Amino acid sequence: MTTALQHSLEVSDGSATLYLAGTIAGADAFRLRGVCRDIPQRVNTLRLDLHAVTKLDDVAMDTIRALVRYWRETRGGGFRLSFASEHLVATCTDIGASATERMIDRIGERKAALTGMFL
Numbered sequence: 140m141t142t143a144l145q146h147s148l149e150v151s152d153g154s155a156t157l158y159l160a161g162t163i164a165g166a167d168a169f170r171l172r173g174v175c176r177d178i179p180q181r182v183n184t185l186r187l188d189l190h191a192v193t194k195l196d197d198v199a200m201d202t203i204r205a206l207v208r209y210w211r212e213t214r215g216g217g218f219r220l221s222f223a224s225e226h227l228v229a230t231c232t233d234i235g236a237s238a239t240e241r242m243i244d245r246i247g248e249r250k251a252a253l254t255g256m257f258l
Contacts, residue, residue: 142161142193143162144159144161144163144164144167145159145161146158146159146174148174151182152181152182153181153182153184154182154183154184154186155184156188157174157185157188158190159189160191160193161191161193162192163189163199163202163203164199164202171206172205172206172209175210182216183215184216184217184219185210185217187206187220187221188221189203189221190221203220207220
């Protein structure tokens with residue numbers, strides 16, 4: 140079982156996908172901002188794929204919120220978040236700063252998801 144956070148990055152012309160695996164800790168926010176800082180400036184859309192994350196608790200959601208805020212503040216671009224639980228696959232798309240943050244808050248509290256597909 141994977142416990143420490145691992146990542147890989149895929150970059151194309153205008154977007155990048157950051158794949159995360161393992162357990163997300165609060166201290167990972169700084170490291171993930173560093174990864175985003177190294178993405179070429181031409182990229183303005185970030186997709187964060189959490190399908191391989193083993194635990195999505197409050198600390199993990201705080202780290203994700205911090206990363207979303209950092210990306211929005213430094214790139215002013217779009218953001219997509221994809222994650223899965225035992226029964227649900229969901230994608231959250233940035234449709235505006237406050238709307239995205241509210242949606243991620245609700246996902247963190249397990250009250251809602253934008254697009255879902257039951258497995």
